Amino acid sequence: MKLDFFKQSIFKQFVVSNLSVIIVSLICFAGVDLIGYRSVALLLLATVSILSMFFTLYPVLTAATLSALVWDFFFIPPHFTFHVSSSEDVLLLLMYFVIALVNGVLTSKVRALEKLELQKEERSNTLKLYKTLFNSISHELRTPIATIVGASDNLLQKDSNITETDKTKLFGEISIAAFRLNRLVDNLLNMQRLESGILSINPDWCDVNELINSPLKRLESELTTHNVVLKIQEDIPVLKFDFGLIEQALFNILHNETLYTPTDSTIEISAGYNKNTLTISIADNGKGFTDEELKLLFSKFYRSSVKTAGGTGLGLSIVKGFIEAHEGKVKVENNVPTGAKFTIEIPSEALELNDFMDFSEMAIKKNAEYEILSDVYIPKEKKKNSEEI
Amino acid sequence: MNILIIDDEVQIRKLLEITLNSYDYNTMSAATAKEGISFSVVHPPDLIILDLGLPDDDGQNVLKKLREWYLGAIIILSVRSSEEDIVKALDNGANDFLTKPFRTGELLARIRMALRQTQNLNTVQKLEFDNLSIDLTARTVTIDNEPLKLTATEYSLLTLLAKNDGKVLTHQYILKQIWGPGYTQQSQYLRVFVGQLRKKIEPNPNSPKFILTESGIGYRFCTKVEE
Numbered sequence: 001m002k003l004d005f006f007k008q009s010i011f012k013q014f015v016v017s018n019l020s021v022i023i024v025s026l027i028c029f030a031g032v033d034l035i036g037y038r039s040v041a042l043l044l045l046a047t048v049s050i051l052s053m054f055f056t057l058y059p060v061l062t063a064a065t066l067s068a069l070v071w072d073f074f075f076i077p078p079h080f081t082f083h084v085s086s087s088e089d090v091l092l093l094l095m096y097f098v099i100a101l102v103n104g105v106l107t108s109k110v111r112a113l114e115k116l117e118l119q120k121e122e123r124s125n126t127l128k129l130y131k132t133l134f135n136s137i138s139h140e141l142r143t144p145i146a147t148i149v150g151a152s153d154n155l156l157q158k159d160s161n162i163t164e165t166d167k168t169k170l171f172g173e174i175s176i177a178a179f180r181l182n183r184l185v186d187n188l189l190n191m192q193r194l195e196s197g198i199l200s201i202n203p204d205w206c207d208v209n210e211l212i213n214s215p216l217k218r219l220e221s222e223l224t225t226h227n228v229v230l231k232i233q234e235d236i237p238v239l240k241f242d243f244g245l246i247e248q249a250l251f252n253i254l255h256n257e258t259l260y261t262p263t264d265s266t267i268e269i270s271a272g273y274n275k276n277t278l279t280i281s282i283a284d285n286g287k288g289f290t291d292e293e294l295k296l297l298f299s300k301f302y303r304s305s306v307k308t309a310g311g312t313g314l315g316l317s318i319v320k321g322f323i324e325a326h327e328g329k330v331k332v333e334n335n336v337p338t339g340a341k342f343t344i345e346i347p348s349e350a351l352e353l354n355d356f357m358d359f360s361e362m363a364i365k366k367n368a369e370y371e372i373l374s375d376v377y378i379p380k381e382k383k384k385n386s387e388e389i
Numbered sequence: 390m391n392i393l394i395i396d397d398e399v400q401i402r403k404l405l406e407i408t409l410n411s412y413d414y415n416t417m418s419a420a421t422a423k424e425g426i427s428f429s430v431v432h433p434p435d436l437i438i439l440d441l442g443l444p445d446d447d448g449q450n451v452l453k454k455l456r457e458w459y460l461g462a463i464i465i466l467s468v469r470s471s472e473e474d475i476v477k478a479l480d481n482g483a484n485d486f487l488t489k490p491f492r493t494g495e496l497l498a499r500i501r502m503a504l505r506q507t508q509n510l511n512t513v514q515k516l517e518f519d520n521l522s523i524d525l526t527a528r529t530v531t532i533d534n535e536p537l538k539l540t541a542t543e544y545s546l547l548t549l550l551a552k553n554d555g556k557v558l559t560h561q562y563i564l565k566q567i568w569g570p571g572y573t574q575q576s577q578y579l580r581v582f583v584g585q586l587r588k589k590i591e592p593n594p595n596s597p598k599f600i601l602t603e604s605g606i607g608y609r610f611c612t613k614v615e616e
Contacts, residue, residue, distance in 0.1 A: 182490055205577035207584050209595050210602045217596075230595055238580040244472070244605050351577050 013059040017051045021067045029074060037075040041096050044071055048100045057108035064100030071096065129300070136313060140184050144177030151177075183255070187314045190248065194321040201242040201325050205351060208236045208271055208278065211243060215251035216269075222258040223267075231270035237350040239278055245322040246346065249330075252315040253282050253342050261286030261339070278348045283341035288334040297332050319344075390504065391432070394418045395425035395451070396440035396466060401489075405438060408493055414500070422446035426454060436462040436504055439483075441474055449477055456482040462503035466491075472605035479559050479606070486557065486606075502555035516551045518611060521590055521599065523551055532590060542567065543586050550600060550610040559607040583608065 024047045028040040044067040052060040072082055076089050084090050151170040154160065162170075193199045209232060216228065257267050261284045271280045289297065298320040300313065323330045328346035335341040392414045394405050402418045409416050417434065419425035422443045429437060437455065441448030448465070455463060465478045465486040475486045484503040487496060516523040520533045525548065530537045539547065545567050550558065561573040568578060587594040601609045 178490060205580045207580045209584070209587075210580075210604070213596055214602060214604050232595065238577050238584070247604060351581070 010056070010059065013055045014062060017055055017059040017063040018066055020047055020051060021063050021070065025067070025070045025074065032075060037071075037077070038092070040075050041071055041092060044068075045096065045099060045103075049103050052104050052107040056111070057104055060104035060107070061101065064097075064104055068093065068097050068100060132313075137184070137188070141181065144180045147177040148174050186248075187252075187318060190318045190322075191314050194318065194325075199245075199321070199325055201245060203240045203242050203326075205238045205240055206243045206246075207238060208232065208273070208280075211247055212250065212269055212271060212280070214247050215254050218251060219254055219258060222255070225263045226258065226261065227264070227266045229266060229268040231268065233272040236271065236273045236278075239273065239348040239350055241278070241326055241346055241348050245325065246344075249319040249322045249344065250280065250282070252319050256315055257282065257284055257286075265339070273348075273350065276347055276350070278346045279343065280346075281341055281343040283335045283339060285335065285337075285339040288338055288340045289332070294332055294334070298330065390436070391415045391417065391434040392500070393425065393429055393434040393437045395422065395437065395443065397421065397442070397444050398440070401440070401466070405496075408496065409500075412497060422448075422451045425451065429455060429459060433459065434461060435507075436464065436500060438464050438466060438487075440466040441471070441478065442468075449474070449481055452478055452481045452483060460507070462500075462507045464499055464503055475606050476559050476561070479557060480562065484556060506553070506556055513552075516548075516554070518551070518554070518599065523548060530590075537589060539586075539589065542582055543589070546582050547586055547590070550608060554610045557603050557607050557609045563608065579608075 021044065024043060025040075028035070028043055032040060048060065048064045048067055051063050055063075069082075072084065072093055073080065076084050076093065078085060084093060151174045154162065155167060155170055212230065212232065216223065254267070257265075261267070265284050265286050268283045269280070270283075271278070273279075298316050300317040320330055323344055323346065326346050326348075328344060330342065330344050332340060332342050390413075392409055394402055394409075394416055396402050396405070396418075397420050399420070402420070406416045406418060417428055417432070419428050422445050425437075425439070425443075428434075437459070439448060439451060439455075443451065452463065452465070462484045463482065465475065465483045466489060467475055467478070467486055468489055475488075478486060484506055485499045487499055514524070514526045516525065522531050522534075524530075528544065530539055530544065530547065546563070549563060549566055560576050560579055563579055564573045564575060568575065572578065583600060584594075587597050587600055590599055591597045599611045601611060603609055
């Protein structure tokens with residue numbers, strides 16, 4: 001509540017503070033005979049004090065000045081002049097001024113301190129985030145580097161009597177480590193695109209089958225230990241979204257599946273299009289998540305308690321960022337009876353097929369004039385039954 | 390077979406030299422665009438592997454300069470984040486691209502495909518891939534010797550891709566070839582027809598083996614290259 005007042009524009013603050021002084025003065029003016037003009041000073045002073053709790057320095061100082069003038073003009077005898085007859089009242093008026101001003105200045109000082117404190121806290125939070133990031137990244141970098149250094153050193157030893165099978169294993173480890181490094185670079189670049197705000201989505205017409213097939217192909221070797229079941233609705237039209245970003249989001253989820261579900265798990269990918277929304281869900285029959293994990297899974301740098309597989313905690317926050325850039329939603333829940341289920345919903349425009357077909361046939365006719373495809377050019381008299389070759 | 394490697398990174402050059410030499414290709418290496426161009430003039434190679442990020446000239450520029458006279462195959466090396474550059478390079482006359490990091494098997498397959506393309510003089514009348522066969526003179530397509538019904542557009546799309554077997558064709562290029570120069574932005578046509586075509590020719594349309602997607606770039610027809 002208090003913070004909301006801070007955010008109000010200076011102009012509003014001036015208006016509200018001066019208005020409250022005027023209102024209080026009006027009320028007092030009606031009851032001045034009852035309470036006496038000296039109590040009015042106290043009431044006005046209280047008003048200024050309350051205002052200074054919410055507003056910044058200048059509006060409070062203005063209100064203080066205004067209230068002093070009002071008190072002098074309307075309440076201190078003789079009325080309706082700035083003239084003050086008794087010396088006692090001169091002293092009172094001066095004191096009034098001083099107290100009101102001190103009030104304003106003091107509160108604004110407290111306010112500034114509060115702000116500084118807040119900034120400090122923010123800075124330490126960012127610092128904490130940076131620390132987490134650097135810790136996880138340096139760990140993520142060092143592990144594969146250590147693997148590469150160790151394995152290649154071993155392979156370079158002339159006097160070692162390493163067997164051919166072990167050699168092949170070491171080469172394999174080097175390769176895996178290198179691709180892990182590459183994935184980290186991809187994730188860092190993607191995170192940077194999201195964080196810097198330069199992420200621009202380029203929606204284009206896409207085939208959902210292609211969208212789902214693409215990350216599966218990239219993860220072909222990792223997925224050999226898992227069973228993948230596809231349930232893609234038959235008649236999903238061509239949809240408009242940024243293929244690269246959504247594909248990367250699916251890739252990150254599927255890659256996590258390969259890391260965190262046990263061998264031989266089943267991963268079921270289903271996709272459907274309904275009410276202008278593309279829904280893709282990825283469900284597994286692994287261990288699922290705890291309540292805390294479900295809550296924090298998509299936050300930056302969060303890593304699940306199963307830390308064996310490494311990771312920077314960037315993957316799923318990138319998923320969230322990319323999906324939200326499409327004004328879509330991503331959620332995770334536990335699957336029944338076991339495992340986890342990720343669901344992505346992306347609002348997406350569908351291609352109207354009927355309009356489009358007429359259009360494209362027109363284009364083909366036009367194309368014949370260009371004679372680009374002389375081999376499939378069909379003479380006009382045959383055109384009617386040319387559709388079926 | 391002679392291959393010219395133009396890359397400023399000494400590690401990549403070494404890697405490529407060793408790998409290619411061990412598969413019986415002769416290699417020459419250049420670290421700058423200037424060096425690369427002069428090598429290619431003095432001793433024209435059968436294939437050039439060109440890195441897009443060279444210190445002394447823009448890779449696209451080098452590609453254009455090479456294409457003014459060089460008819461052999463050119464394979465582009467790039468990083469994954471540069472889809473736009475890849476599309477541009479393919480439009481500028483590159484035969485294929487490889488993103489770093491690449492696997493050796495992939496590299497060799499791409500080299501074999503690119504070499505085959507430049508030797509192919511397009512005089513074939515029949516294209517055969519596994520159980521799919523396209524007779525270009527009779528304009529018939531069969532799968533397991535069963536004739537397949539295709540629309541005119543589907544047929545042009547299939548033959549365009551199949552004739553460029555192994556080569557990546559950019560979306561814009563395919564649209565221009567099939568629908569005409571005014572239609573290069575109408576990517577939805579391509580999605581619909583590729584989808585339809587896959588349903589007709591692919592044994593499993595969800596995991597295509599004939600028409601492969603190069604995401605963000607274009608399509609590639611399957612390779613006949615045996616590993």
